[in-house]
Amino acid sequence: MPLMASSILTQMSKRSLDTGEKFAADRERQLKLKGQPAISKKGHRIFTFANIGQVDDVEQVLANDAEGIGLFRSEFLYLGRSTPPTEEEQYKAYAKVASLMAGKLVIIRTIDIGADKKVDYFDLPAEENPALGLRALRLCLRRPEIFKTQLRAIFRAATRGNIAIMLPMVTRMNYRRLTSAVSQC
Numbered sequence: 001m002p003l004m005a006s007s008i009l010t011q012m013s014k015r016s017l018d019t020g021e022k023f024a025a026d027r028e029r030q031l032k033l034k035g036q037p038a039i040s041k042k043g044h045r046i047f048t049f050a051n052i053g054q055v056d057d058v059e060q061v062l063a064n065d066a067e068g069i070g071l072f073r074s075e076f077l078y079l080g081r082s083t084p085p086t087e088e089e090q091y092k093a094y095a096k097v098a099s100l101m102a103g104k105l106v107i108i109r110t111i112d113i114g115a116d117k118k119v120d121y122f123d124l125p126a127e128e129n130p131a132l133g134l135r136a137l138r139l140c141l142r143r144p145e146i147f148k149t150q151l152r153a154i155f156r157a158a159t160r161g162n163i164a165i166m167l168p169m170v171t172r173m174n175y176r177r178l179t180s181a182v183s184q185c
Contacts, residue, residue: 034065049105055093058100068105071166072097074150075111078119084146090153098161108154109166110147112136136169141177151182 012020038046049070050061054077061069077085077093085093098106113122114135122143127133140147154165167178 052097055096058097062100068107069097069101070107072106072108073112074108075113075117078111078113079117081119083121084149087149087153090150091156094154094157094163095160098157098163101161103162105162105164107164107166109168110137110140110150112168114139137167137178138169148184
């Protein structure tokens with residue numbers, strides 16, 4: 001029987017008792033390690049980074065001792081809306097995450113709409129294989145106003161913390177156009 005933190009069991013079997021005791025011992029050991037760096041048995045430092053999709057996720061990141069955010073899925077700021085988020089809306093989200101992370105690295109992936117994540121206002125064509133089609137950086141280069149807005153918001157938020165940018169779906173063909181787009185922000 002799986003045990004939950006709020007479970008009350010009576011007439012427990014030996015197996016349930018053993019499971020509960022193991023759970024309690026593991027939890028106690030984890031609490032003693034909280035706030036300490038992760039070190040492998042061979043003495044190697046292990047860095048842990050979390051993935052987030054929204055600002056509210058940062059609370060869990062910090063509660064679980066992550067050393068930074070390895071992937072902020074910025075496309076979630078675009079979902080469930082009838083228009084793209086403004087530069088100011090994006091700036092506030094990125095700046096809040098950067099501030100809450102207090103100098104820890106935050107890697108923001110630029111918008112990766114398409115394939116499994118769609119929004120009506122992008123008016124994307126149906127594709128036989130959307131994962132290889134118009135999405136991510138390819139979409140950003142087709143819609144530079146949206147890409148530039150996002151980049152300006154990220155650049156502004158970078159003054160609030162340690163922010164890096166991840167560009168999804170980069171290929172040699174679009175690299176030159178990307179450089180041009182970034183230089184015009």
